[in-house]
Amino acid sequence: MSSVSVIISTYNQPRWLTKALWGFEGQTFTNFDIVIADDGSTEETATVIQQFQQKNVLKIAHIWQEDDGFQKTKILNKAIKATEAEYLIFTDGDCIPRFDLVEKHLAMRKPNSFLSGGYFKLPEDISENISEEDIRTRKCFDAHWLVAQGLKKSFKLNKLTATGTKEQFLNWITPTKATWDGNNASGWREDIVAVNGFDERMQYGGEDRELGERLMNKGVRPIQARYSLVTMHLEHPQGYVTEEMLANNKQIRKTTKTTKSTWTPYGLQQTDA
Numbered sequence: 001m002s003s004v005s006v007i008i009s010t011y012n013q014p015r016w017l018t019k020a021l022w023g024f025e026g027q028t029f030t031n032f033d034i035v036i037a038d039d040g041s042t043e044e045t046a047t048v049i050q051q052f053q054q055k056n057v058l059k060i061a062h063i064w065q066e067d068d069g070f071q072k073t074k075i076l077n078k079a080i081k082a083t084e085a086e087y088l089i090f091t092d093g094d095c096i097p098r099f100d101l102v103e104k105h106l107a108m109r110k111p112n113s114f115l116s117g118g119y120f121k122l123p124e125d126i127s128e129n130i131s132e133e134d135i136r137t138r139k140c141f142d143a144h145w146l147v148a149q150g151l152k153k154s155f156k157l158n159k160l161t162a163t164g165t166k167e168q169f170l171n172w173i174t175p176t177k178a179t180w181d182g183n184n185a186s187g188w189r190e191d192i193v194a195v196n197g198f199d200e201r202m203q204y205g206g207e208d209r210e211l212g213e214r215l216m217n218k219g220v221r222p223i224q225a226r227y228s229l230v231t232m233h234l235e236h237p238q239g240y241v242t243e244e245m246l247a248n249n250k251q252i253r254k255t256t257k258t259t260k261s262t263w264t265p266y267g268l269q270q271t272d273a
Helices: 014-025 043-055 072-081 101-108 124-129 132-136 143-148 155-161 164-173 189-194 207-217 243-259
Strands: 004-010 033-038 059-064 087-092 095-097 113-121 184-188 221-233
Touching (some): 004 014, 004 101, 014 033, 014 043, 014 095, 033 043, 033 072, 043 059, 059 072, 072 189, 087 095, 087 101, 087 189, 101 221, 113 207, 143 155, 164 221, 184 189, 184 207, 184 221, 207 221, 207 243
Parallel strands (some): 004 033, 004 087
Antiparallel strands (some): 087 184, 095 221
C-alpha cells in the first residue's frame, strides 16, 4: 500500500482526463495510487481508464456512481472510503499535474495542516492542442513555449517560473487566502475523516472550500502553496452550473462559518435522524 493516494474527480471529459493521466505517468515521485471519482460518466471515460490500467504504469481504481446531476461531493466521499493511504491529494480530471506535483505535496506537508495549491488556467485553443508529447517532454509547463503558442504574458506566469526563494516569497505575499480548492489541495486522511468529509448537500460552487472551512474550524492550518504546487487547468464550458446551486452552497458555507462547525451530518458517516 502506498502512503499517498491521488483522488481525481471527473465527469464526461475523457480527452481532458487522458491528458491529466499522461501527466501523472510522468511524475518524479511514483509510489502513489490514483482513485478516480467519477460522477456518472459514460462508457467512453471507463474505456480511457481501462487503457491506462492495462499499461500498468499507474495504480488506478475507478469509483463510479450513476449520473444524477452534479453530485461531486458524494463521489468524493465514496473515493475517500476507497482509500487506505494516510495522505490524500485532490485534483480534477481537467487539470494536468506538473511533473513534480506529487513529490512537492509530500515534501511540503506538515502535521495538523492542509496544502492549498494553485492552477494555471489555459485558454481553450491551447488546451485543445496540447499533445501527449508536449506533456511527456514537459513543454506544456514551460512559459516560453506557452507564449510561443499564443498565450498572453502575465504575472501569473510566475507560477510556472518561480523556484526556491522566489517561489516561497510569492506564496507569502499573495493576497489570495489559502483555501481548500478541489483542483489542487491535499491533507491528512485522518483530519478529513475527523470532519466527516464533504457535505453531500452541496453541488457546484464552493463545495470544496466548505470542507477546508470545517478543517480550519477544527484547528487544521491551511498552508499557502499556489506558487509551489501547480496544475494546468484545461478550459471547457460549465453547463451544469445553476443559480440555485450557488445560493444553496453559499447558505451552507455561511452556517459553517458562523457556527464554527467542525462536522457535517451529511458527510462520510450519515444517520437517519
